[in-house]
Amino acid sequence: DAREALRLFTQLLPDQQRALSPDHPNILRTRNNIASWTGRTGDAQEALRLFTQLLSDQQRVLSPDHPNILRTRTNIASWTGRTGNVQEALRLFTQLLPDQQRVLSPDHPDTLRTCSSIASWTGRTGNVQEALRLFTQLLPDQQRVLGPDYPDTLRTRSNIASWTGRAGNVQEALRLFTQLLPDQQRVLGPDHPDTLTTRSSIASRAGLTGDTREALRLFTQLLPAQQRVLGPEHPDTLTTRSSIASSTARTGKVREALRLFTQLLPDQERVLSPDHLDTLTTRSNIAFWTGETGDTREALRLFTQLLPDQQRVLGHDHPDTLTTRNSIARWTGRTGNAQEALRLFTQLLPGQQRVLSPDHPNTLRTRSSIASSTGETGDAREALRLFTQLLPDQQRVLGPDHPNTLTTRSSIASSTGETGDAREALRLFTQLLPDQQRVLSPDHPNILRTRTNIA
Numbered sequence: 001d002a003r004e005a006l007r008l009f010t011q012l013l014p015d016q017q018r019a020l021s022p023d024h025p026n027i028l029r030t031r032n033n034i035a036s037w038t039g040r041t042g043d044a045q046e047a048l049r050l051f052t053q054l055l056s057d058q059q060r061v062l063s064p065d066h067p068n069i070l071r072t073r074t075n076i077a078s079w080t081g082r083t084g085n086v087q088e089a090l091r092l093f094t095q096l097l098p099d100q101q102r103v104l105s106p107d108h109p110d111t112l113r114t115c116s117s118i119a120s121w122t123g124r125t126g127n128v129q130e131a132l133r134l135f136t137q138l139l140p141d142q143q144r145v146l147g148p149d150y151p152d153t154l155r156t157r158s159n160i161a162s163w164t165g166r167a168g169n170v171q172e173a174l175r176l177f178t179q180l181l182p183d184q185q186r187v188l189g190p191d192h193p194d195t196l197t198t199r200s201s202i203a204s205r206a207g208l209t210g211d212t213r214e215a216l217r218l219f220t221q222l223l224p225a226q227q228r229v230l231g232p233e234h235p236d237t238l239t240t241r242s243s244i245a246s247s248t249a250r251t252g253k254v255r256e257a258l259r260l261f262t263q264l265l266p267d268q269e270r271v272l273s274p275d276h277l278d279t280l281t282t283r284s285n286i287a288f289w290t291g292e293t294g295d296t297r298e299a300l301r302l303f304t305q306l307l308p309d310q311q312r313v314l315g316h317d318h319p320d321t322l323t324t325r326n327s328i329a330r331w332t333g334r335t336g337n338a339q340e341a342l343r344l345f346t347q348l349l350p351g352q353q354r355v356l357s358p359d360h361p362n363t364l365r366t367r368s369s370i371a372s373s374t375g376e377t378g379d380a381r382e383a384l385r386l387f388t389q390l391l392p393d394q395q396r397v398l399g400p401d402h403p404n405t406l407t408t409r410s411s412i413a414s415s416t417g418e419t420g421d422a423r424e425a426l427r428l429f430t431q432l433l434p435d436q437q438r439v440l441s442p443d444h445p446n447i448l449r450t451r452t453n454i455a
Helices: 002-019 025-040 044-061 067-082 086-103 109-124 128-145 151-166 170-187 193-208 212-229 235-250 254-271 277-292 296-313 319-334 338-355 361-376 380-397 403-418 422-439 445-454
Strands: none
Touching: 002 025, 025 044, 025 067, 044 067, 067 086, 067 109, 086 109, 109 128, 109 151, 128 151, 151 170, 151 193, 170 193, 193 212, 193 235, 212 235, 235 254, 235 277, 254 277, 277 296, 277 319, 296 319, 319 338, 319 361, 338 361, 361 380, 361 403, 380 403, 403 422, 403 445, 422 445
């Protein structure tokens, strides 16, 4: 119970301050615990403020290389990232690493953990291939120093699987997660949170390969185990309920999914708080699936209502805030206002390029939306130019087999046809189909769409 732990430590601090000097190690330790539990209750901004405040006092009292200072710097970097400042988190971890290597040694568990954090935040800046490279590079060091069955080693294998999927190779990611699961069950036990997380990842990747019914089956099978082990109100349990709702929608039961998300929201508001990231995400899902039921204007209203709350809680530059701006642009277009949608996407792009990086998948997705909206305003030649310009960047960053890369190839073929070159469009669709069949499931909607275009 994070809130109860925070209450007890907060209650302890003034008693310690009365009995001990302000710089006493026990007081600094309690302040560290208050900052930590503040973050675990979901208040990332306040946790960051408390750790930053603590660091200055530790630096005054302790030597610069004291392990507690290095640990606080780690926490500051971590909570910086969790507030949405991904680039700064990566900078702080990268700055911390040589000090840990010098003071603790390159093979110290904390040093290896920072290497893991650098890999993770590198990925979150949008550099998926580099994140995968760093995790792959880290694994043999962890296996040598910590052992193949050490939890951090198993977690790196999980990260390699995860970033393999994000690099576009979903089938390989599913294989790696499936290979990891029995080792976690043997070492950690079938009820360990990391084991349950891998089961969740397998379910998720099954869905991403296009097998939404299998994903729904696996998530539904996972939920009672999480409810039994973690409790019905644990964040992971609530996340699985969210995944069941998402998978339900992808099987075509959109109204049932909307019902499940709507049912989930008050539990998240009560357990996590109305301003928690997952709660805001569910509101985003409710808005999205409301639109998918055909009520585009209500979807636009819900997203527009969500945006100021995200800006207040997460900040204007948080990735989720930027995503909601993307959704507002998208649903503006779906209401028939293609010119306004194009204006909003064009206005969003520089912010994503600055905050996320030009190569981040969301930035690339907005460029795709600008191209699509351009076509919807009637300028097929400019749309074709923008899609053609986008494709090599997607191939370089996401990989040639990533679903978004394949979608852009489909858009290039469509735009080519709309400019009047039907023969070249047919050639491009014919060239695309075997790649889609190799990467996606046989019944994937994009494959069916390409076959229709060829016919």
